[in-house]
Amino acid sequence: MLALKARIQFNPYKYVIFAGVLVLASFAHSPASAEDLDQKGYDVAARNDRSDRGFNNSRVELEMVLKNASGAESRRVLEQSTLELPDESVGDKNLIVFFSPADIEGTALLSYAKILDPDDQWLYLPALKRVKRISSKNKSGPFVGSEFAFEDITGQELEKYEYTWLREEACGELTCDVVERRPLYRDSGYTRQIGWVDQTDYQTRKLEYYDRKGSLLKTQLFEDYKLYDDKYWRAQVWRMENHQTGKSTDLFFKEYKFDIDLSDKDFVTGVLSRQR
């Protein structure tokens, strides 16, 4: 009887309105084409990349703290100088000088990042008093025994990857675009990475790295963002955790200096022996 009553009170209008709302909603949330998602992903990454650009050059000292599965620690101190090149299809130039441990003090690494080719790299060995060019297509190996690969530390160049926007989700107090990127470099150690880029400052908050078999390899957290010159956001702490080995590495950046009168002539092999 109750059911019958309900039928009598049935109002077809309500259903029409409901269906209309559904149709409208489906337009609003229409499954975008794959190309659209890729473009959106690229746009998020580009906005992220361009938000830090225009600094010309920078220099920062940082400390690496390495931890193994049993909790043992080891530290390295180094200085990184970067020369920004305006052309996005060319990578930045980087100069890394090691301060400690003592037995590698003064060792200096100069690299010209390439987008899809092996980087050009030179290393000055003070004990040998010579500059050695390193000819290797490897960019994904651990940087000085840490959980960071050289490619994780230097130039997150926009054109090194192809992108797909995945979703939007909360990240801490902010809202993030979650974007997958796949390295175009043939010899990369990663199959893909998933980044969380906030929608307020367009900064990367978290980055996951997936290995060749598609398993989660490591997670990088970007913490303590600081705004320099009202323009450039820089995370003061990078934390990288390797999920497979239980090892981790934290990078603690000191004060960044921007636009400090560095030029191409400061990024040539000739200067390497004069770093200390």
Place this chain on the structure above:
Amino acid sequence: MEIALTVIRNETKQLNKTDRFALRWAEFVLKNRLKTILFAIIVFVVLAAGLMQIQVSHNYRVFFSDKNPDLLTFEKFEETYTKNDNFLFVVKPKSGTIDQPFVAQATEEFTARAWTIPFAIRVDSITNFQHTYAIDDDLIVEDLIENASNLSQAEIAKRVDIALNEPLLAGNLVALDRGASGINVTLQYPGLSEGELPEAINSARALVAEFEQAYPDLRIALTGISALNAAFFEATINDAETLYGPMFLVLIVITWLVIRSFSGVVATVLVITFATMAAMGFAGWAGIIISPFSGSAPVVILTLAIVDSIHILITMVQRMRVGDDKIAAIKESIRVNFLAVSITSLTTIIGFLALNFSDAPPFNALGNIASVGIAAAWFYSLTFLPALLAILPFNVQTYSDKSRGPLQEAINKLAEFVIARARATLVFVGVLFIGLAFAIPTIDLNDQWVEYFDDRVEFRGDAKFAIKHLTGLYILEYSVPGGAPGAISEPKYLQDLDDFAIWLREYSKVRHVYSYTDVIKRLSKNMHADDPSFYKIPEERELAAQYLLLYELSLPYGLDLNDRIDIDKSSTRVSVTLDEITTGETRQFLKEVDAWWEARSPGNEVYGTGATYLFSFISERNIKDMIGGNIVAVVLISMIMMLALKSFSFGLLSIIPNVAPLIMTFGVWALLVGEVGMAAATVSATSLGIIVDNTVHILTKYQRAREELMLSIEDAIRYTFDTVGAAVVANALILAFGFSVLMFSSFKITGDMGTLTALAIIIALIVDLLLLPALLMLRAKPKTKGVQYVSTESTNSI
């Protein structure tokens, strides 16, 4: 004849406290037979439901407890460097060398695909080996073989030459005769589920199958620690499939031969099935992990469980043959057997529980599961069995023939022999005992894990293939600390390490040594435009540290040195691959390494570890642990004997026939086999619990004869042999038979345990029939008071 009748009557009329309790028990069970059966079934169902929870181990480490100091050292090592789980694929062309382009191509493709094996964190092979060389001031770092499909045989041969000149590869991932090469995959399991290893091994096997099909001229063998772990799992399953069924059938046949009653067989089979499944279900509920060794529990329980039932059935049949009706016969059987069955179950349980003294969890597991099984068998034999027998039709032919059979006659003759020559028998067994005891130290403790498995386990064939064609599988890991951060670049440290590597390479059983010094020497050469005179340890710490930094910067993903060098560069790892080597030889090797380091650098903290190291000490450690267990078992069992026999001196005397067979068993083993693995640790405690049973049967009968029937010593011995002799022999034969089924296990430790236990039971039988009566004869002066005993042979002729 009159006297004989008196004896039988006396026997039935002498009711002590235990007998009265047993009778009340039997009456209760028989009165509530349906309820008893129902209750027994409920208990069974509840326990057996645990079968669904049974877990089977996938790891050789199951043999080491989490308190094992060797395992703790190994775990510390793994935390410092990397996990030690791996697959080693051995790739061998069916003819010719690995210089052939198709072999190089297959190896390159396989190497790339191996990265996709679940939990793989590193893949090493001849193709992706990071070859470094110099052109002026350029350091070139590249895969040793890349794009093999574009290379000619001559070009590949050149690269194989390079590999054979590279100490890290030659004799390890490249066979010295160019006949085979290896692809080593390091795995890091998250350890979240038991399904991880099967996932990895299935993927690895699929890869092998795929490549063997794509390249029919290749043979690819799969070994490594993860393959070993899979073998442990597969041996457990294999045993379950091949041992349990036949064992069951054979026990049915034995029961039929002994009882000759369909109902008796049905009831017995139900009892042993219930007991075994309840015990295994208990393992499931208790979360006990089943491994190859503890997987033998069902066979052990079936064997031990059947004995209780058979004792009760034999007596029942005997009573029915002399004219008792079924119910009376059951009651009488319970009365006569209650104490003996209870004591023998208790002593066996003590023997098995003593396995908890062992460090190895599978031994503990077998001990606990078997104990529950024995307790269940005791319970079912005294409740379910009589209740069921009371319901089932049971017919027995009364004796028509007068003969007791050749066995009984032989036993009676033996009794006469021992009575007549007690002293000589004692001397004979004593000399035998001493001789065998002296042979024991010649036993070689050996735990080569490849030899644990027989040919039915695929791993063994593949392992033998790898050893024959490529490299050894017994790998010892050394951590060589330098004492301070960065110390591994100190010239002194590197020189010690290099000398160590050189010394190791000269050791006859060493097939390969992986030492960091080979990397630093190569880099030194590379840094001097490949000048061979610079292939040496750098002279300054800074040089070595900076070469290392340079090298680390140039290595690709996954091929770094983090698995060889610890995080603050204070220690490095040396891997020593040994040829086929016994664990005794391994222990000798370990000692010599310690001595080398002690002489070179006193007070050093160099330590060895690895699976091979763990197994090298597993027997000794478990035997040492089990000494305590054995002492406790002997003491407890002797105390139970004293209580049961209500005699201190009998209890004390029982130690001799209980312990002597164990020593003699190892003596026989020393002479016949000469080598034993970790099974040796378990056998004495469990065998003790089992062989005690016959001593109990003999001594209780003897005591009854002496104290209740007032027989003389000689006659008491005759009476004992006549009444329980056949049962004791049958008992021992059934048990020995059951344990010898374990010889067909595909896991050597289980097989050895079975063989040794069977041997101990047979030797114990001989001792019980020869030494025990001789001891009894000499214990007191013969020809003492007592009535004369006439054998039941004449009784039956009434």
